[in-house]
Amino acid sequence: MIFQNETIAAISTPAGSGGIAVVRISGSSAISIVDKVFQGKVRLSQAESHKVLLGKIGQPLEKDGGFLDEALVTVFGAPNSYTAEDVVEISCHGGHYLTQRILALVVENGARLAEPGEFTQRAFLNGRLDLSQAEAVADIIRAKTELSLKAALSQFQGALSKRVKEMRTNLIEICSLLELELDFAEEDVEFASKDDVENRLGKTIKKIEDFLQTYKRGKILREGAKLVIAGKPNVGKSSLLNALLKEERAIVTEIPGTTRDVLEEQLDIRGVLFRVVDTAGVRGTKDKIEQLGVQRSLEQIKEADILLFLFDGSSPLDQEDLELIEHVLSLRKRTEQDGLIVAINKVDLKKKLSSKKIKELLEIDEILEISAKEHRGLKELESVFLKHTIGKETLNGEPVVTNIRQKQALGAAIDALRAAQTSLKMGLSSEFVAVDLRQALDHLGEIIGEVTSEDILGNIFSKFCIGK
Numbered sequence: 001m002i003f004q005n006e007t008i009a010a011i012s013t014p015a016g017s018g019g020i021a022v023v024r025i026s027g028s029s030a031i032s033i034v035d036k037v038f039q040g041k042v043r044l045s046q047a048e049s050h051k052v053l054l055g056k057i058g059q060p061l062e063k064d065g066g067f068l069d070e071a072l073v074t075v076f077g078a079p080n081s082y083t084a085e086d087v088v089e090i091s092c093h094g095g096h097y098l099t100q101r102i103l104a105l106v107v108e109n110g111a112r113l114a115e116p117g118e119f120t121q122r123a124f125l126n127g128r129l130d131l132s133q134a135e136a137v138a139d140i141i142r143a144k145t146e147l148s149l150k151a152a153l154s155q156f157q158g159a160l161s162k163r164v165k166e167m168r169t170n171l172i173e174i175c176s177l178l179e180l181e182l183d184f185a186e187e188d189v190e191f192a193s194k195d196d197v198e199n200r201l202g203k204t205i206k207k208i209e210d211f212l213q214t215y216k217r218g219k220i221l222r223e224g225a226k227l228v229i230a231g232k233p234n235v236g237k238s239s240l241l242n243a244l245l246k247e248e249r250a251i252v253t254e255i256p257g258t259t260r261d262v263l264e265e266q267l268d269i270r271g272v273l274f275r276v277v278d279t280a281g282v283r284g285t286k287d288k289i290e291q292l293g294v295q296r297s298l299e300q301i302k303e304a305d306i307l308l309f310l311f312d313g314s315s316p317l318d319q320e321d322l323e324l325i326e327h328v329l330s331l332r333k334r335t336e337q338d339g340l341i342v343a344i345n346k347v348d349l350k351k352k353l354s355s356k357k358i359k360e361l362l363e364i365d366e367i368l369e370i371s372a373k374e375h376r377g378l379k380e381l382e383s384v385f386l387k388h389t390i391g392k393e394t395l396n397g398e399p400v401v402t403n404i405r406q407k408q409a410l411g412a413a414i415d416a417l418r419a420a421q422t423s424l425k426m427g428l429s430s431e432f433v434a435v436d437l438r439q440a441l442d443h444l445g446e447i448i449g450e451v452t453s454e455d456i457l458g459n460i461f462s463k464f465c466i467g468k
């Protein structure tokens with residue numbers, strides 16, 4: 001249980017040593033606590049908000065006047081601070097021992113250690129941010145590429161909240177029409193024609209469904225796409241990984257069965273994060289280590305967001321190729337994932353492989369031709385990777401669904417609205433329809449935190465770092 005009337009403190013900069021570190025204190029006693037351990041030109045209680053003060057941080061001054069460091073202290077008076085409470089930030093030298101000592105000092109003087117994400121949680125509880133904005137703070141911190149940062153910032157600035165609020169407004173309108181009708185039930189007045197309500201309901205469901213469609217893209221923006229390079233041994237998978245990364249990461253030899261384990265590396269392609277996985281070539285083998293490697297390859301094929309199926313263009317299709325094609329088809333069908341890309345490697349050599357046959361077997365229209373050795377066709381390959389992740393659309397500030405919590409809430413809202421649709425069709429009284437609508441409203445409300453529980457909050461903020 002978190003008590004909001006307590007003053008909390010944490011080191012807000014990363015652990016370790018650095019040029020500077022920031023100790024952050026928030027709560028109604030923040031200023032008086034730091035006042036006890038800071039000696040500047042003016043008392044902090046008299047200091048102007050949002051102005052930096054130079055002074056000494058040390059033991060309670062009434063004791064021996066000793067000090068730990070020279071530091072810059074800024075007061076952010078409520079409500080104009082990150083948490084909307086009084087906040088004091090101490091910028092000190094960035095030593096691990098020193099920052100721990102300063103933190104201990106403010107704790108000795110009345111603050112308590114902050115829980116993970118507690119500053120942001122307070123910002124939410126005090127109405128500075130709604131829940132989806134608070135979630136975006138964690139995403140901003142974790143963002144690894146330009147587009148993931150852009151998506152997180154747009155959510156932080158409220159694009160997603162705005163979309164959800166629009167949907168809620170639509171539902172509230174329908175609800176009030178129905179409820180108005182209920183108020184006058186005895187007079188048999190119909191305020192909303194059934195067709196009108198049905199129509200509006202249908203439109204809202206469509207809107208939520210369309211929004212839900214952005215989840216795949218949003219998830220990829222947030223977490224990156226898992227791109228698995230698979231194929232039989234020796235087709236050039238590891239060579240391609242190295243070519244994409246522009247470094248000799250994986251071992252490459254002319255011996256089939258070189259790669260035995262799964263190898264994952266991160267790659268930023270035009271702002272999108274790809275987790276590129278090189279796998280062991282799939283074939284029947286008696287070698288125990290290789291067998292285990294092949295098993296892992298098959299698992300990766302199943303889990304891939306994008307599967308790059310690689311062939312060796314310099315040799316004709318053989319039994320191993322055919323067996324792997326079978327495998328891929330059955331594994332991919334079972335998980336119902338799309339995102340299959342097929343490429344023929346080694347096009348610098350004489351071509352002996354029939355693209356037509358592969359297209360027929362895998363039921364695909366396009367095959368790319370590349371040479372990992374000579375870095376040919378890689379730009380085209382990267383464009384296809386992008387097409388399979390974010391599509392043609394550029395991010396123009398439109399919100400996307402980025403996490404599973406939002407996705408589940410939207411799904412639950414759609415279910416409730418479908419139930420409302422059924423009740424309407426069955427000619428049930430408006431009362432029943434309104435109940436379902438209210439439920440859908442609650443689910444949408446969960447996304448922005450208008451409806452919430454300790455569980456939801458605990459779950460979200462415990463994933464934050466301490467000090468945020």
Ligand SMILES: Nc1nc2c(ncn2[C@@H]2O[C@H](COP(=O)(O)OP(=O)(O)OP(=O)(O)O)[C@@H](O)[C@H]2O)c(=O)[nH]1
Binds near residue numbers: 233234280347349370
């Ligand atoms: N000519 C030519 N040779 C290539 C090309 N790509 C890879 N090779 C060669 O093909 C052989 C196998 O390459 P790898 O990258 O180790 O192949 P792999 O698919 O990772 O093989 P396993 O790990 O055994 O499954 C090596 O001798 C590479 O130099 C290419 O584009 N052109």
Ligand SMILES: [Mg+2]
Binds near residue numbers: 250251280
């Ligand atoms: Mg390899």
